Every structure is written in C-alpha cells, then in structure tokens.
Amino acid sequence: MNRIKYIEFLNFFKDNGYNFIYYNELKPILKNQIILRHDVDFNPSFALEMAQIEYENNIKSTYFFLVRNNMYNSLSHKNTETIIKIKDLGHNISLHFDSQIYKNIQEGLDSEILIFNSLFHENISIISYHRPPNKILENEFSPKKVKTTYDKEFFKDIKYFSDSSGVFRYGSPIDSNEFKIKENMQVLIHPIWWVSEGNDRMNKIEWYKNKAQIWIEDNLNDNLNFYAK
Numbered sequence: 001m002n003r004i005k006y007i008e009f010l011n012f013f014k015d016n017g018y019n020f021i022y023y024n025e026l027k028p029i030l031k032n033q034i035i036l037r038h039d040v041d042f043n044p045s046f047a048l049e050m051a052q053i054e055y056e057n058n059i060k061s062t063y064f065f066l067v068r069n070n071m072y073n074s075l076s077h078k079n080t081e082t083i084i085k086i087k088d089l090g091h092n093i094s095l096h097f098d099s100q101i102y103k104n105i106q107e108g109l110d111s112e113i114l115i116f117n118s119l120f121h122e123n124i125s126i127i128s129y130h131r132p133p134n135k136i137l138e139n140e141f142s143p144k145k146v147k148t149t150y151d152k153e154f155f156k157d158i159k160y161f162s163d164s165s166g167v168f169r170y171g172s173p174i175d176s177n178e179f180k181i182k183e184n185m186q187v188l189i190h191p192i193w194w195v196s197e198g199n200d201r202m203n204k205i206e207w208y209k210n211k212a213q214i215w216i217e218d219n220l221n222d223n224l225n226f227y228a229k
Contacts, residue, residue: 005194006050006053006194007053007057009174010053010054010057010059011057012174012179013034013174014057014059016032016179016182017032017182018032018033018034018182019032019033019034020034020035020036020059020060020061021033021034021035021060022035022060022062022092023035023062023092023125023126023147023149023154024125024126026153026154026158026184028153028157028184030184031182031183031184032182032184033158033184033185034184034185034186034187035062035154035158035185035186035187036054036059036060036061036062036187036189037061037062037064037128037149037186037187037188037189038050038061038062038063038064038188038189038190038191039064039096039128039130039188039190040063040064040065040066040096040190040191041066041069041071041096041130041190041192042071042072042191042192042208043071043072043211043212043215044065044072044074044079044082044083044086045082046191046192046195046196047063047065047082047083047086047191048082048085048086049191049195050189050191050194050195051063051085051086051089051091052089054089054091055089055090055091060090060091060092061091061092062091062092062093062094062126063083063086063091063092063093063094064093064094064095064096064127064128064149065083065093065094065095065096065116066096066097066098066130067095067097067112067115067116068098068101068112069098069130074116074119075115075119080119080120083120084120087120093120093122094116094122094124094125094126094127094128095112095113095116095124095127095128096127096128096129096130097109097112097127097128097129097130098129098130098131099129099130099132099133099136099141100131100133105141105143106141106143106144109127109143109146113127113146124146125146125147126146126147126148126149127143127146127147127148127149128148128149128150129148129149129150132150136150137150149186149188154186155186158183158184158185158186159173159176159178159183159184159185159186160185160186160188161173161176161185161186161187161188162187162188163188163189163190163193164188164190165201166190166193166200166201166204167201173185173187192204192208196208
C-alpha cells in the first residue's frame with residue numbers, strides 16, 4: 001500500500017483544520033467537518049490496512065461491509081476477525097447494502113441488519129448502499145428505522161465526493177472550492193484503490209487478481225490434504 005500517499009491525503013484535511021467525525025456527530029451549524037466513509041467492496045483485509053493507518057494518525061472513519069455478495073464472506077471466521085479488529089481500532093462499522101438483489105427491499109434490509117447486528121454486536125443506525133440505482137438516489141425507497149449515507153443531510157446539504165471506479169470523477173476534494181473555504185463534506189474512499197499496487201485502475205485490478213489467486217491457493221492448502229504445495 002502507498003502509505004505515504006494516503007497519509008498525505010489525510011493530512012491535507014488535518015492541516016487545514018478539518019475534524020474527522022462520525023455521521024451522528026455532524027452539526028450543520030459548524031464548519032470544518034469531514035465524514036470519512038469506506039465502502040468495502042473487495043477483501044476486508046484491505047480495509048484493515050487502511051484502518052490501521054487512520055488509527056496511527058488519530059483519524060476516525062466509518063467502514064461499511066457487504067453481507068451478501070460474491071467477492072467476500074463477512075461471516076467467515078477470518079473476515080469476521082478482520083472486521084472486529086477494525087472496530088477495535090476505534091472506527092465505526094456498519095452495513096453496505098445491495099438493494100438490487102431483493103424484490104422486497106425492506107425485508108432484505110431487515111434480514112441483513114439482523115445478521116450484522118448479531119454477528120458484530122452492533123445496533124445499526126446508518127447504512128450505505130452498494131451501487132445505488134436511481135430509485136434509491138431519488139428517494140423512491142426510504143428504509144425504516146435507519147438513516148443512509150445518501151440522505152439529504154449527508155449527500156445534498158454538504159458536499160459529497162467519491163473515488164468510485166478508482167477516480168474522483170467530479171474532482172478531488174482537496175482541490176475543491178468547498179475545501180478552500182472549509183465547508184463540511186462527506187468523502188467516500190474505497191480501500192481497493194489505495195491499497196492495491198499499480199499506476200492506473202487496470203494495473204490495480206490485475207494486482208488484485210494475482211492476490212486473489214494466492215488466497216485461493218492458501219485455501220486449497222488449508223482444506224485439501226492431498227493438494228499441499
């Protein structure tokens with residue numbers, strides 16, 4: 001991981017008087033507040049690397065994990081331990097929810113919240129959506145009992161930045177006018193783009209594919225006594 005690059009990114013905010021806060025700490029009457037968010041779409045071990053760096057630099061953030069997906073299993077022993085380690089570093093953890101896999105979104109959300117709360121001893125109050133469709137962004141569906149990272153107070157009332165697909169498509173937060181005048185903002189960082197090695201997005205994906213092959217080999221060695229290499 002390019003630790004220096006990420007630390008420099010964080011220090012831009014710290015050096016300009018920004019305070020890193022959780023969602024429930026946002027006070028609209030104040031300025032200089034940044035909500036740092038991480039949607040974990042790939043291996044949770046990447047998130048742990050990032051969480052450790054933030055811990056060492058006295059920065060707190062919120063990590064959102066998928067319960068149902070094809071990239072990793074939050075319920076596996078190893079991944080559960082990893083997520084708990086992130087929580088133990090002082091960060092908040094919560095649910096990254098894919099609304100598109102359910103016919104009844106509320107029922108699906110309720111079931112995943114129940115699983116997440118039970119597994120990690122949480123009481124979820126806010127979720128993030130995974131690749132939210134327009135009907136979610138346009139508030140055609142509003143979940144019961146929990147807030148979302150796309151609620152107006154976090155998504156419209158303050159400036160929102162995201163490095164989805166590996167780039168800040170609408171400009172980097174540290175180059176923005178909002179940053180210059182110290183306006184509040186929510187910044188979404190996906191660990192995969194900062195932990196992986198490579199000069200561009202495709203290089204980083206190739207790096208990830210190679211890492212995934214190593215993990216497959218390790219699992220085969222652990223589970224098949226005739227396969228050991």
